[in-house]
Amino acid sequence: MKLYAIGDLHLSYEYNRKALAELKPHPEDGLILCGDVGETDEHLELAFSLGKRHFKQVFWCPGNHELYSVPAAQPDAIKGEEKYQHCVEVAREHGVHTPEDDFVRWDGEGGPVLIAPIFTLYDYSFRPDHVTRAEAVSWAEETDTVATDEFMLHPDPYPSRDAWCHALVGRFEKKLEQARKDFTNDDGEPLPIVLINHWPLREDLVYIPRVPRFSLWCGTKKTEDWGKRFGAKVVVSGHLHVPRTDWKGGVRYEECSLGYPRQWQDIRAAGKDINDLLREVLPGPSPPPGGEADMEWRRWG
Template sequence: MDPLLATANAAADNPPTSITPPTSSPPPSSAPRSSGRLWAIGDIHLSFKANREALEKLLPHPDDDLILCGDVGETAEHCHIAFAKAKECFRRVWWVPGNHELYTLPSQKETGARGEAKYMECVDIARGYGILTPEDEYVLWEGAGGPVLVAPIFTLYDYSFRPDDVKLDDALSWALEKDIEATDEHLLHPDPYSSRIAWCHALVASTSAKLSAAVAAHPTIPLVIVNHWPLRQDLVQLFRVPRFSLWCGTTLTEDWHTRFNARVVVSGHLHVRRTDWVGGTRFEEVSLGYPRQWQECVERGLDINDLLREIMPGPEGPVGERRETVWRRFG
């Protein structure tokens, strides 16, 4: 079983309200600003009715910008709902895909897009709302604490987040020993690549080249790198289901925070909210998660607005050293 699974068919009993996409959108502005903040949230999983209701409570931030850090849902309809609400509340929005956006559901087995084509369907929907994606040029952000270059990326995973004594060929069996198997193995197809590993490695190569070009063009401007999957294996700490790490990233990105001059790295996927500092870079895990995973927040009177993470300017941190994790259980 997938311990982080949002049941792909959970929306069947509570279908979301239909939303008509805009007929046109102006290109996103990159006008400089001396104020305004950059926020992030990921894993809002709109297949759950409670999460759709939570999203409706999102308050307007007309001078601020938002990062949607993947896993808004499994369907085009989920993307429309998330993107429409985000643009209603924020001036500018970035989105990166998570594994759930890439799913081809059983009901779409014969006619639904698969793999890269499913990803590009989501990109097209995002662009319809004027939302920036990994397929767009990186934008200079000049709000509070800036300037920074916001770099949304897409890397997938290659099963390399595993113990040294577990061979790649044995990795899936190793996870299954503890009844762990990601739903990706059945619903996330790599087409046109031969495997998810091959797709991941192609994405890493193209993304690395794009980041290198960005750093060369803006050598004095730090980056905010945004990826659904964590860039570093040591930040994947799933105490109850450690073998789920297989589906959580690739060791090929371990040094990207220093190699590409990142001030902040934003990720989701783990459903474990936290802040870390490594080598002077701040790492933010910004998941909302499934309703049961943030029920304690609701019981404390918190809502989705309290669980938005401030990326810029964000908290102060040490330079050149590692700091103890700040666990963000209640935001």
């Protein structure tokens, strides 16, 4: 029983749908889908049905693309929290674990651990100190950087994406605190956690040199210490389309995006497929001495 992860499947692209169809069976293993499966029910249905067909357990958390309101696909497109809850129901219909379900104890290789999908969004706080929140989007626009979220990700019923983010952070902070009390090992110590979120939990994990000011839409400083604070063994995320492994204070951070077709077509040309790009979360490598190590690029798997 191993645990694998992949994110940012972006199934609106036929190229990526064909890639997903090549996924090989792992009947005893688990799979994490850490957001940006796609924008429509059809994308979710495809990922969840195939994931459950090939893996014993599947865990999902939403990315920004799942939250998009797409009038072309849904004339009366639902928005914000309602869209999120709709995605949760689609996942549950397939037996996929979501952030709204109880966290799951994992006793496979690398366990026991608690698998904890969460949903935090972002609050534009990944920005330089001299840039105020009011100036943030204009600051990004200076380099022709504006996320599609500004037009398609609605925060309803919250007044802003910031407000929705802060409500989510507060809710999942409490859920993680309670889990530390409820799930313990034989010695009464809290179980280590595999913490799953689409957006990186730490600002220092955001490295996107082609669009550095896109950092605004990449997380919140309110989760900076969550990996250490909640006893994470591994933190799994996507969103950046920059696959890498980091070690920070004894916690392993895995960015495991597939990405848009243009971003991984060289990998395909080299004879690799989606199976080569699945990230092994557990058991994974042993911690380095001192719990710190140089970042490892994982573009090639």
